[in-house]
Each structure stands twice: as C-alpha cells, then as structure tokens.
Amino acid sequence: MSLWHADPQLHDVDAVILPGGFSYGDYLRCGAIARFSPVMGSIIAAARDGLPVLGICNGFQILCESHLLPGALIRNDHRKFVCKEQSLRIESVDSPWTSQFSAGQEIVIPLKNGEGGFVADEHTLDELEGSGRVIARYLDGNPNGSYRDIAGIRNEAGNVVGLMPHPEHAVEALTGVGTDGLGFFLGLVGVPA
Amino acid sequence: MGAQPRPVLSVFFPLRTLGVNVPRVVVDVVLKPEILDPQGQAIVGALGRLGIEGVTDVRQGKHFELEVDEGVGDDTLATLADTLLANPVIETFTIRRA
Numbered sequence: 001m002s003l004w005h006a007d008p009q010l011h012d013v014d015a016v017i018l019p020g021g022f023s024y025g026d027y028l029r030c031g032a033i034a035r036f037s038p039v040m041g042s043i044i045a046a047a048r049d050g051l052p053v054l055g056i057c058n059g060f061q062i063l064c065e066s067h068l069l070p071g072a073l074i075r076n077d078h079r080k081f082v083c084k085e086q087s088l089r090i091e092s093v094d095s096p097w098t099s100q101f102s103a104g105q106e107i108v109i110p111l112k113n114g115e116g117g118f119v120a121d122e123h124t125l126d127e128l129e130g131s132g133r134v135i136a137r138y139l140d141g142n143p144n145g146s147y148r149d150i151a152g153i154r155n156e157a158g159n160v161v162g163l164m165p166h167p168e169h170a171v172e173a174l175t176g177v178g179t180d181g182l183g184f185f186l187g188l189v190g191v192p193a
Numbered sequence: 194m195g196a197q198p199r200p201v202l203s204v205f206f207p208l209r210t211l212g213v214n215v216p217r218v219v220v221d222v223v224l225k226p227e228i229l230d231p232q233g234q235a236i237v238g239a240l241g242r243l244g245i246e247g248v249t250d251v252r253q254g255k256h257f258e259l260e261v262d263e264g265v266g267d268d269t270l271a272t273l274a275d276t277l278l279a280n281p282v283i284e285t286f287t288i289r290r291a
Contacts, residue, residue: 029280036277065280072282079231119228119283145229 008038015188016043020057030115031061052096053160057113060162069153069162071120077145085177086111086165087139088151092132095158100183107180109170111143116164118146128153215260217291218270222279223254
C-alpha cells in the first residue's frame with residue numbers, strides 16, 4: 001500500500017515506512033518541508049498513538065524534523081556522498097522493527113547518503129544511550145561523522161525508528177549485499193527469524 | 194481602507210521591486226557552535242587556495258528576507274522561525290524588522 005504525500009488518509013495501514021531519497025527538493029533542510037505535508041500530519045498523530053513507523057535515510061530526516069525523534073542529520077563531515085556496504089551492530093531489540101535481531105548482532109546493509117551525520121547535544125546523546133534508544137551503530141569506521149557512531153535510534157515507546165542505512169536494499173540475495181535487512185521488516189509480521 | 198488584493202505579479206516579482214513599500218523582516222539562521230559545519234570548512238579551504246590568509250574559520254548560515262503584511266506580529270514571526278526556517282535542535286536564529 002502506497003500513501004501519497006498530499007493525501008492525509010492513512011487507509012488503515014498497520015505500519016508506515018518513510019523511504020529514502022529526496023523530498024521537496026530537500027530545500028531548506030532535508031525533511032524540513034516534507035514534515036508539513038498533509039500525510040505527515042496524520043503520521044505524526046498516529047505515531048504518537050503507537051503506530052509503528054520506520055524512517056529510512058530521508059525518512060529518518062523527516063522523523064527528526066517532525067520531532068518524533070530527537071537530534072538532526074547534517075551533511076557528512078567529509079563532505080562527500082557515501083555509498084557502500086556498511087557493517088552495523090544492532091544495539092537495541094526493544095522495538096518491533098528490531099525484535100528479529102539479537103542484541104549485539106552484526107549485520108551488513110547498504111549505506112548511501114550525503115547528509116547522514118547524526119547530531120544532538122550531549123545531554124540528548126547521553127539520554128539516548130542510557131535508555132537503550134540507540135538501535136544501531138556503525139562498525140569499522142564512522143562513514144559520515146555521526147556522533148557516537150549512531151546509525152539509528154528509536155523513540156521512547158519503541159514504535160518509531162529512524163535508520164540512516166537502507167535495510168530494504170538487503171532483502172534479496174540476487175540484488176542486494178545479502179538479506180541482513182529482512183529482520184527490520186519480519187518483526188512486524190511475526191515471522192520467526 | 195480595507196486590504197487590497199496583491200497584484201498577481203508579486204508571484205514573480207517581490208512587491209518591493211515594483212515600488213510598493215512592504216514591511217520586510219529579515220531572519221538569519223546559524224548553526225549552533227557545537228555543530229560541525231562541513232560547508233564552512235570547505236570555504237576555509239578554498240580561501241587558502243585563493244591565496245587569502247588570516248581567515249581561520251567560516252560558519253555558513255542562512256539569510257531569509259520576508260515581505261509581510263502589517264498585522265504579522267512578533268509572536269507569529271518567532272513561531273515561523275522556530276518551526277520552519279530554523280531547526281532549534283542544531284540552529285539558532287535572529288529576527289529583525291528591516
């Protein structure tokens with residue numbers, strides 16, 4: 001089921017994935033204008049009521065701009081677009097989006113972004129780490145300058161997750177680097193790992 | 194005298210350029226000091242290659258010029274800057290009426 005940015009109806013979906021790419025030209029800041037699209041008003045309200053929402057890449061940026069997740073994403077510290085197979089460590093499995101993984105599990109999925117540097121103030125970073133809300137961290141070197149190697153975070157309730165790398169591109173052995181990304185989606189439908 | 198409809202031309206030309214005196218508001222947005230500014234660093238690097246010395250740091254920000262109706266109050270401007278023009282997580286802003 002595809003939702004359309006100009007249509008505020010969520011059409012009774014059980015979960016929402018905000019995909020990556022670009023939105024509204026990424027003018028002003030990535031996700032800053034998408035946040036005010038008609039569909040986002042409905043998604044923000046539903047997310048506060050517990051609807052599972054996963055934001056990937058630009059979707060993560062939109063969730064931060066919507067204040068459903070803390071922090072922000074800025075230009076990569078090395079100023080270049082990055083596109084690579086990225087190793088991650090799953091840090092928190094207390095979310096429907098990560099429940100198929102085991103804590104500490106290492107996975108490889110694609111990473112491709114120009115503005116993927118996760119930033120927040122020290123207090124927020126401490127709080128995220130202290131409450132187990134960092135869901136994934138970069139391994140083998142920090143690819144974009146994200147503070148504390150953070151690749152993904154979740155909200156307090158766990159239903160909202162933002163992730164900079166792309167699990168949806170690692171769900172099929174034929175076309176991806178592997179199938180490590182599948183776990184992010186199987187948890188929602190109750191399929192055993 | 195009631196509010197007059199704005200000329201359609203204003204979509205393409207700011208009213209000020211048509212000789213109409215419209216209140217203007219300037220909003221400047223800068224990154225907080227603790228947030229890395231890769232674009233500013235790129236500019237510092239380019240200055241060195243230009244042969245210009247002595248510029249030790251550049252922070253790149255955004256400058257907005259708004260044409261507003263008379264009735265737009267300070268609270269509205271603050272809301273506008275705080276929710277859209279700037280992201281208060283990483284940026285600060287100043288508002289002045291020009």
